[in-house]
Amino acid sequence: xxxxxxxxxxxxxxxxxxxxxxxxxxxxxxxxxxxxxxxxxxxxxxxxxxxxxxxxxxxxxxxxxxxxxxxxxxxxxxxxxxxxxxxxxxxxxxxxxxxxxxxxxxxxxxxxxxxxxxxxxxxxxxxxxxxxxxxxxxxxxxxxxxxxxxxxxxxxxxxxxxxxxxxxxxxxxxxxxxxxxxxxxxxxxxxxxxxxxxxxxxxxxxxxxxxxxxxxxxxxxxxxxxxxxxxxxxxxxxxxxxxxxxxxxxxxxxxxxxxxxxxxxxxxxxxxxxxxxxxxxxxxxxxxxxxxxxxxxxxxxxxxxxxxxxxxxxxxxxxxxxxxxxxxxxxxxxxxxxxxxxxxxxxxxxxxxxxxxxxxxxxxxxxxxxxxxxxxxxxxxxxxxxxxxxxxxxxxxxxxxxxxxxxxxxxxxxxxxxxxxxxxxxxxxxxxxxxxxxxxxxxxxxxxxxxxxxxxxxxxxxxxxxxxxxxxxxxxxxxxxxxxxxxxxxxxxxxxxxxxxxxxxxxxxxxxxxxxxxxxxxxxxxxxx
Amino acid sequence: xxxxxxxxxxxxxxxxxxxxxxxxxxxxxxxxxxxxxxxxxxxxxxxxxxxxxxxxxxxxxxxxxxxxxxxxxxxxxxxxxxxxxxxxxxxxxxxxxxxxxxxxxxxxxxxxxxxxxxxxxxxxxxxxxxxxxxxxxxxxxxxxxxxxxxxxxxxxxxxxxxxxxxxxxxxxxxxxxxxxxxxxxxxxxxxxxxxxxxxxxxxxxxxxxxxxxxxxxxxxxxxxxxxxxxxxxxxxxxxxxxxxxxxxxxxxxxxxxxxxxxxxxxxxxxxxxxxxxxxxxxxxxxxxxxxxxxxxxxxxxxxxxxxxxxxxxxxxxxxxxxxxxxxxxxxxxxxxxxxxxxxxxxxxxxxxxxxxxxxxxxxxxxxxxxxxxxxxxxxxxxxxxxxxxxxxxxxxxxxxxxx
Numbered sequence: 012x013x014x015x016x017x018x019x020x021x022x023x024x025x026x027x028x029x030x031x032x033x034x035x036x037x038x039x040x041x042x043x044x045x046x047x048x049x050x051x052x053x054x055x056x057x058x059x060x061x062x063x064x065x066x067x068x069x070x071x072x073x074x075x076x077x078x079x080x081x082x083x084x085x086x087x088x089x090x091x092x093x094x095x096x097x098x099x100x101x102x103x104x105x106x107x108x109x110x111x112x113x114x115x116x117x118x119x120x121x122x123x124x125x126x127x128x129x130x131x132x133x134x135x136x137x138x139x140x141x142x143x144x145x146x147x148x149x150x151x152x153x154x155x156x157x158x159x160x161x162x163x164x165x166x167x168x169x170x171x172x173x174x175x176x177x178x179x180x181x182x183x184x185x186x187x188x189x190x191x192x193x194x195x196x197x198x199x200x201x202x203x204x205x206x207x208x209x210x211x212x213x214x215x216x217x218x219x220x221x222x223x224x225x226x227x228x229x230x231x232x233x234x235x236x237x238x239x240x241x242x243x244x245x246x247x248x249x250x251x252x253x254x255x256x257x258x259x260x261x262x263x264x265x266x267x268x269x270x271x272x273x274x275x276x277x278x279x280x281x282x283x284x285x286x287x288x289x290x291x292x293x294x295x296x297x298x299x300x301x302x303x304x305x306x307x308x309x310x311x312x313x314x315x316x317x318x319x320x321x322x323x324x325x326x327x328x329x330x331x332x333x334x335x336x337x338x339x340x341x342x343x344x345x346x347x348x349x350x351x352x353x354x355x356x357x358x359x360x361x362x363x364x365x366x367x368x369x370x371x372x373x374x375x376x377x378x379x380x381x382x383x384x385x386x387x388x389x390x391x392x393x394x395x396x397x398x399x400x401x402x403x404x405x406x407x408x409x410x411x412x413x414x415x416x417x418x419x420x421x422x423x424x425x426x427x428x429x430x431x432x433x434x435x436x437x438x439x440x441x442x443x444x445x446x447x448x449x450x451x452x453x454x455x456x457x458x459x460x461x462x463x464x465x466x467x468x469x470x471x472x473x474x475x476x477x478x479x480x481x482x483x484x485x486x487x488x489x490x491x492x493x494x495x496x497x498x499x500x501x502x503x504x505x506x507x508x509x510x511x512x513x514x515x516x517x518x519x520x521x522x523x524x525x526x527x528x529x530x531x532x533x534x535x536x537x538x539x540x
Numbered sequence: 541x542x543x544x545x546x547x548x549x550x551x552x553x554x555x556x557x558x559x560x561x562x563x564x565x566x567x568x569x570x571x572x573x574x575x576x577x578x579x580x581x582x583x584x585x586x587x588x589x590x591x592x593x594x595x596x597x598x599x600x601x602x603x604x605x606x607x608x609x610x611x612x613x614x615x616x617x618x619x620x621x622x623x624x625x626x627x628x629x630x631x632x633x634x635x636x637x638x639x640x641x642x643x644x645x646x647x648x649x650x651x652x653x654x655x656x657x658x659x660x661x662x663x664x665x666x667x668x669x670x671x672x673x674x675x676x677x678x679x680x681x682x683x684x685x686x687x688x689x690x691x692x693x694x695x696x697x698x699x700x701x702x703x704x705x706x707x708x709x710x711x712x713x714x715x716x717x718x719x720x721x722x723x724x725x726x727x728x729x730x731x732x733x734x735x736x737x738x739x740x741x742x743x744x745x746x747x748x749x750x751x752x753x754x755x756x757x758x759x760x761x762x763x764x765x766x767x768x769x770x771x772x773x774x775x776x777x778x779x780x781x782x783x784x785x786x787x788x789x790x791x792x793x794x795x796x797x798x799x800x801x802x803x804x805x806x807x808x809x810x811x812x813x814x815x816x817x818x819x820x821x822x823x824x825x826x827x828x829x830x831x832x833x834x835x836x837x838x839x840x841x842x843x844x845x846x847x848x849x850x851x852x853x854x855x856x857x858x859x860x861x862x863x864x865x866x867x868x869x870x871x872x873x874x875x876x877x878x879x880x881x882x883x884x885x886x887x888x889x890x891x892x893x894x895x896x897x898x899x900x901x902x903x904x905x906x907x908x909x910x911x912x913x914x915x916x917x918x919x920x921x922x923x924x925x926x927x928x929x930x931x932x933x934x935x936x937x938x939x940x941x942x943x
Contacts, residue, residue: 467592
């Protein structure tokens with residue numbers, strides 16, 4: 012019986028639409044996640060282009076302020092929940108079983124479901140833009156009472172958040188179950204590739220934080236439709252309570268986006284420096300401490316709500332403390348490069364840019380953590396610049412690095428290195444032209460989330476918009492490179508990169524439909540960190 | 541030489557500070573702007589300093605300290621950045637395969653790991669100490685001589701001078717309202733204080749410790765004037781406590797800093813700091829003129845008077861939602877032009893009560909507008925944009941609807 016099933020799998024791999032809809036294969040589901048996130052990246056990106064076009068010069072040119080607000084809101088929701096998170100889960104799906112020598116994810120059917128509810132979630136979200144009253148427009152943070160003023164979009168927004176949360180929690184459970192149960196013999200926890208470590212920790216963050224968000228939005232729902240007053244001062248509630256609950260999710264969420272990026276960069280830098288990762292153990296501990304600390308700093312997102320001074324001091328100290336483990340990571344990456352024999356293929360370029368630009372975002376983060384000065388920075392373009400440095404030139408750059416790094420494994424072909432380098436330079440220059448001037452705008456006094464502004468802000472906004480358009484257009488090149496690579500090119504070897512270590516490089520390129528059906532035997536060199 | 545003249549030219553184009561803004565030619569050509577923007581990228585820092593690159597030092601003792609703290613942390617991270625990125629680039633340059641280097645094998649060193657954990661820890665302790673002191677100072681709202689309650693509304697501010705028993709409403713100025721419409725015929729470049737000006741600024745005395753309470757009427761807003769050195773959320777149902785002491789007379793501009801709906805970008809805050817004597821005179825005059833206006837509002841007005849006054853009231857209070865053409869925003873803010881309520885005679889009372897008491901998203905204006913204002917705006921809405929009902933509403937009609 013089992014032999015028959017086995018044969019079936021090997022020789023009659025599912026084809027056509029059914030292959031994708033009913034897939035329980037971690038590689039196919041990983042591919043689905045990655046393609047989906049790329050599509051969302053462009054939809055969210057198109058909204059960013061609308062925002063930058065409107066801000067190109069003072070005055071209202073293209074959109075109504077209400078629509079502008081919904082662009083700001085939906086751009087954030089799509090980029091966070093639709094682009095970066097699914098891309099991370101897609102990479103985890105593809106790479107974790109290959110990295111730990113497992114035949115597939117532990118819970119393949121749940122894997123299928125966690126992906127396939129995503130498109131429905133985002134269809135709901137995007138459909139709200141066409142509803143009576145327009146799309147969600149109170150910012151992605153959904154603060155009441157403003158969010159309760161939404162029209163027909165409101166229940167759809169809440170349901171979307173629930174769906175995305177369910178999807179992410181299922182993905183997280185799957186990753187934890189896989190890593191804890193399906194590692195090849197000999198691969199102890201402290202021998203796992205760092206990417207796997209960062210994902211396990213991320214998965215715990217997801218499980219701990221997303222139900223909190225689900226609770227918060229459900230309370231919004233009952234406040235609006237069932238007469239509760241959780242967040243309504245007139246009924247004895249407190250609007251700030253929502254902010255506390257939201258950011259108790261929201262801050263770990265920041266690290267849900269960033270930790271897998273740390274894992275990616277920690278995988279790529281050693282490969283191209285041809286030198287083992289410096290301080291593996293301290294990397295694991297630093298990641299874990301960042302994750303734990305991330306549950307104790309949430310109120311730094313809301314210093315201006317007027318907390319008691321003791322609370323403000325506690326959250327200031329805790330926030331500043333995060334700089335320590337984050338610094339350890341940056342220093343470890345530098346030490347990995349130190350005295351290596353580096354080459355600079357696209358994954359390495361994106362990783363180095365990640366280290367530098369993420370650190371710049373970390374610097375502004377440290378400044379924002381200083382409470383008395385945050386009273387000036389808060390809710391200005393300084394914050395916008397900060398989180399785009401950590402999320403775009405941070406998280407998104409690491410995803411680009413990962414895509415170039417593993418494309419040979421996924422497609423069996425090498426991507427076009429020359430085009431990829433052009434893509435890198437265009438993206439890096441454009442992203443800095445886009446976001447660096449926003450620091451100045453914020454310091455000069457421009458609040459965030461405004462559709463129109465005084466002429467003093469005109470010039471930096473124009474520069475920023477030019478950078479934005481350039482960044483947007485450059486990403487089309489990425490799509491071209493990926494498609495070109497999928498269709499053909501130079502054949503990739505099993506070990507596509509000279510300095511690459513790890514089990515994923517022991518299977519052929521492209522990785523066969525089924526891998527590690529029997530656990531691999533680990534050699535000593537494979538396990539050195 | 542070439543470089544200098546180049547900078548001079550660009551500087552001339554870009555003298556984009558508050559002072560010379562009025563002289564600045566209106567530049568509508570997008571092409572021209574792109575050229576400018578590209579030229580900017582190559583400019584040296586000294587030129588940038590002119591147009592608000594950095595945080596403002598402000599005009600209060602606290603804002604100065606906040607600025608200093610900002611500069612300290614900025615320098616700390618800049619120096620760390622130079623050192624860290626410097627070492628990294630040195631490594632990138634020297635430790636490359638193309639130079640024929642062989643990779644080293646080391647992968648940990650407890651000593652350096654302890655060092656680079658300890659040093660950042662010391663740096664953040666060094667930053668945390670002055671930050672704590674400053675925060676404690678900012679938190680001390682004792683011994684204030686004057687209290688102003690700032691109440692955020694969608695989308696305006698109400699200021700209550702608690703000791704002086706005076707209330708004013710501060711709306712976006714009329715010129716900005718006109719220029720912010722989405723039509724091609726207006727150019728916001730014409731107005732130096734576009735979106736940063738109001739009809740009634742908050743007048744405050746200088747050299748006086750003033751307590752500023754923030755709260756809101758509908759959704760969360762945030763009260764922010766950069767020159768005062770802080771912002772604070774205005775939260776419905778809760779009151780936040782802050783203080784300021786302005787050293788220099790002058791006009792200081794800021795904006796609402798918490799997204800509060802469609803008009804979030806259109807509710808500036810303007811503080812006018814004057815000497816204590818001038819402040820007292822202003823309070824007395826303001827009270828007098830408010831009483832006079834209240835008295836005048838009860839008199840009968842002609843159609844023409846009603847329409848003129850109504851249009852002004854409409855622009856300041858209604859236009860943000862119902863739009864200049866009375867068409868509203870589909871699905872959110874109902875149109876008034878041709879609407880049942882604004883045209884049918886039997887709905888006249890409903891029309892007035894909607895304005896007084898509000899409905900759904902619409903706030904109650906009964907408290908902000910006197911009977912004459914409401915009468916005028918009702919008349920205006922019933923006769924503008926082709927509604928042409930011919931209805932005239934007088935202050936007495938409004939007074940009759942107030943409970």
